Amino acid sequence: MSSLNYDVVVIGGGPSGLMAAIASAEQGANTLLIEKGKKLGKKLEISGGGRCNVTSRLPKDEIIKHIPGNGRFLYSAFSVFDNEDIIDFFEDLGVKLKEEDHGRMFPVSDSAKDVVKALINQLDNLNVTVKMQTKVEAIDFRQDHHTVILDNDEKIQVKNIVVAVGGKAVPYTGSTGDGYSWAKKAGHTITTLFPTEVPLKSNQAFIKNKALQGLSLRDVALTVKDSNDKSLVTHTMDMIFTHFGISGPAVLRCSQYVVKQWLTSNEPVKLLIDALPNTNEETLFQTFNQLMEQNPKKSIKNNLKGWVPERYFLFLLKETNIDPDINSANISREKIRALVEHLKRFEVYVHDSLPIEKAFVTGGGVSIKEVIPTTLASKLMEGLFFCGEILDIHGYTGGYNITSALVTGRLAGQNAAWNSF
Structure with a gap:
């Protein structure tokens, strides 16, 4: 076994994880995406009633107002990659978008499956290794590298990890709160978890x-x-x-x-x-x-x-x-x-x-005070990045949480890749 198996490991195949893996591979990093379920992008597929509300065309300030749970944290990330960039990103992947009421952006085909398919195709194009139905049992954090331990006892050594496993809402999509214990092990505070959009x-x-x-x-x-x-x-x-x-x-x-x-x-x-x-x-x-x-x-x-x-x-x-x-x-x-x-x-x-499992969105999560807003890197552990709903950021339904997931995923993946070289 070589000293490091991959430059970047992204854990979680939801919107933020898919975006992180693509962004990492685009920078030339040897990237592995791990998903415990049978399908990638399960939450994307059911969003917007199966039509997938990928983002909003409202002005940035308005979008942040629609993310009342620490949306202001995203101002730095938005200065690098914002809602208009999300629209360009999907159009470049061949997914034409259309604008509906309140600036909501949907694929012209009205099919969330087209959005997920385009992201998966891009993983293929960029040679991202994908491990499906693979559960991460634990992460062993070290100063110069980390070890991801899988449930089959396989160990993957890596310099940078992006945790994109979501919160605890909509658990049948795979969001069952796995990432909180890993974040705690790395020294992070998990703010009180509560159901929102419930x-x-x-x-x-x-x-x-x-x-x-x-x-x-x-x-x-x-x-x-x-x-x-x-x-x-x-x-x-x-x-x-x-x-x-x-x-x-x-x-x-x-x-x-x-x-x-x-x-x-x-x-x-x-x-x-x-x-x-x-x-x-x-x-x-x-x-x-x-x-x-x-x-x-x-x-x-x-x-x-x-x-x-x-x-x-x-x-x-x-x-x-x-x-x-x-x-x-x-x-x-x-x-x-x-x-x-x-x-x-x-x-x-x-x-x-109703309980958090019946909510659309998780409130609370990894404290944003312990994450660098421009890179999504942990302030406490070298080579650890967070994105998506595991962070203590939550918005209203209407494309705002997906916008947050895609923007934070983009930055986390990109910066994890840059940190590898």
Whole structure:
């Protein structure tokens, strides 16, 4: 056996690992990619509903705003390789992209498989050695080289290792948290792991009795409140009531703020649903009063129908103790005020989320304070690099996490290669 088997070993065949292996081999480094599963790019294949939202065309500052979990760390990396470079990279590989709403970039073919195929072809073109269905049992770190120990007892000596094994979310794609123990062994801090982009649980009576189960609300403004009743964040998107709580795009976006707060306080977290975010509360109150005065003999149910889905409206009438069949003339202004308040600020109390395995993204990970932002190299261990979701960086769904994975993978692979020579 020669003293070193490879210049660079990349562990993990997800978006960041594929990009790291390509970037390393492009620099001329003898590169090995190790993947424990049967397939490369499994997470990419399922992303964007199987269409693969590879990045976003929003300005850099906007992209970083959409990565609320330490996105600012990426400014240095973005100055070397950014979202526009990702677009060029895929176009050069023959994957034509198209822009959709909110700057989201998809392959023209609408097939994530084309994205994965292009990356795998590029590994072949660059002579990257790929070991599939190969589990890394441990890493033995030394000052001048490291030894990767496989589960079949094979030992691979290497100067540089790129850890790209993901977090703990979506474990059936292979992200089962393997990398945290290796990072700890190298002296790294793992910040608290928590689920983000995850459905939320509530044990309020209306959830338990399934009063709204399966009901979707379109374009609601969902606001997370802190323990002092200050607004933390608001997202205006769709949501759905489930048998355990709430889900849908607005809920997923708000979830990390809810989970973080719940982890620190262990108290239920209050969320407010504004079902009519484009209508001012006072305007709505006056409009409702006018409608009642104009049609006093009509039932309130018929007088005010169409503002929100009927099932939600009937539920809110019940919540405010208003008989849906009562004549509009017989309802007090106080009751109308209460109804409007419920439409604008219906309270949901969340006490937990689904587990991290059911989340789309992992919050927490290898502390970014211990990683050099321009190279993704460890500040604590020579020849060790991190990229992708193992880092304490997390964004919203919509191509932001993949952007982070591809950008950090690019830099980690490139710099690992340069460190070999």
